[in-house]
Amino acid sequence: MKKYYNRIEFWIFIFFLIRMIGINNPPLEIGHNWRQITGLMVARNYLEVDANILYPRIDDNNGETGIIGMEFPSLNYLYFLTSKLLGYTHWYGRLINLIISSLGLFFFYKLIFLAGFKERVAFVSTIFLSASIWFTFSRKMMPDTYCISLMFIGLYYGLRFLKENKFYQILLYIIVCSLAVLSKIPAGIYFILLLPFVLNKKFNIRRRIILISTSLIPLILTYIWYFVWNPKLASEYGNWYNSGKPIKTGFIEIVENLGKTLDNFYFDSFSSYIVFSIFISGVFIMFLKKDKRMIITFSLLFLVFVIYIFKSGFYFYHHNYYIIPFVPVMALVAGYALSLMKNKWVFITILILGVGESIANQQHDLFVKKTEKYKMSIEPIMDSVSHTDDLILINGNGNPQLIYLSNRKGWNCSDEQLSDKAYINTVIDNNCKFIVINKHSHADLETVNLLFKTVFENDDFLVVKTSTTAKTRS
DSSP states (O other), X not given: OOOGGGSHHHHHHHHHHHHTTTTTOOSOOSTXXXXXXXXXXXXXXXXXXXXXXXXXBOSOOTTSOOBOBOSXXXXXXXXXXXXXXXXXXXXXXXXXXXXXXXXXXXXXXXXXXXXXXXXXXXXXXXXXXXXXXXXXHTTSSOSHHHHHHHHHHHHHHHXXXXXXXXXXXXXXXXXXXXXXXXXXXXXXXXXXGGHHHHTOTTSOXXXXXXXXXXXXXXXXXXXXXXXXXXXXXXXXXXXXXXXXXXXXXXXXXXXXXXXXHHHIIIIITTSOHHHHHHHHHHHHHHHHTTOHHHHHHHHHHHHHHHXXXXXXXXXXXXXXXXGGGGHHHHHHHHHHHHHTOOOHHHHHHHHHHHXXXXXXXXXXXXXXXXXXXXXXXXXXXXXXXXXXTOEEEEOOTTOTHHHHHTTOEEEEOOTGGGGOHHHHHHHHHTTEEEEEEETTSOOXXXXXXXXXXXXXXXXXXXXXXXXXXXXXXX
């Protein structure tokens, strides 16, 4: 019987506990708080406005419905269902993602082992993935590690079906893979891993045909959501999320910004130069040893991922989380390389140093800077001068964080727009009741002060009212 520290479940649980530090933090961490905020808005609006999953809504709605086309909001809807039972709070989404992403680590381990790799490779690869960019993004209200985790679970049961022919296995494969790719299209790159198995004649032909044909279900559902329903939402409500770039445009953007693009690989993937060096070593080793299984796995996923990179273009090197779909592959290669180390103490030392460097470079994301905490005062401030259904304007400069934290809806403007009287008149004509100015930004306070009556002011915020029907400050 294995000792507890040789079991992957033990280490996944340890990583789970570490990432529970600050799990109840509001979305104030510097890294991609705007992206979490969007997901939080959608979940809260399912609870407070309309629970129809087909119509996700945001708060920076420009005085309209706020309905948007976006990734299929399965994570957001899980958050809504949890809030329906327990009441709404900021951090449930973090915990839901952390639980599912931890399950994803376990099924990553099981999938590697099921695919024919040695248990030692599966173990080390899972440790490396746990400490990678996965470490921080698996505790954010974002679908990036969530969707890949679902894909690992689905693929595991798909391969089990090939070997065991159980109905529940193919059913789980269809359902979970559908949720994975719907939640974010890049999860679909892992379908390519089925190719060597469905071409392998040692598996029953009937099962292979069933697996291939049922794979069309998640693909068809994804096509309907992203290329039929979302464009319909865009045409009716005027909002649409990033749907990528033309391949040619993306290719040019990547080539012209190759340094930034490569940074996603050599640092953002693991936050560790040690682990990245092990990954590079693994690439060389697999070809030197002519390890067919490793070469096929890596090459198939790399070729599909390159297409994804060119389709993403600017977005790939501008947002580090775009590397997440490929990091499990990198972790597998790094795990493969280190698992070849025969000396026990050298092996343990390298593993500890690599994982330690990864966590040390990401630990800041577990905490909230004191300089950001003032933002949590915005909701009680607005409650003191307005009603929750009053539309407001905030100088968020593209980040919807403050409008979400105020628990209001309305406009998210730039500092420059606060000085644009024509713009201000337009939002007032559309029933904007209050203008909220974040003083920590570079706003023109004088223009707003001259035009409107101040109803609240402290060191952080200035609030003016544009309507005589609003509540006055007590």
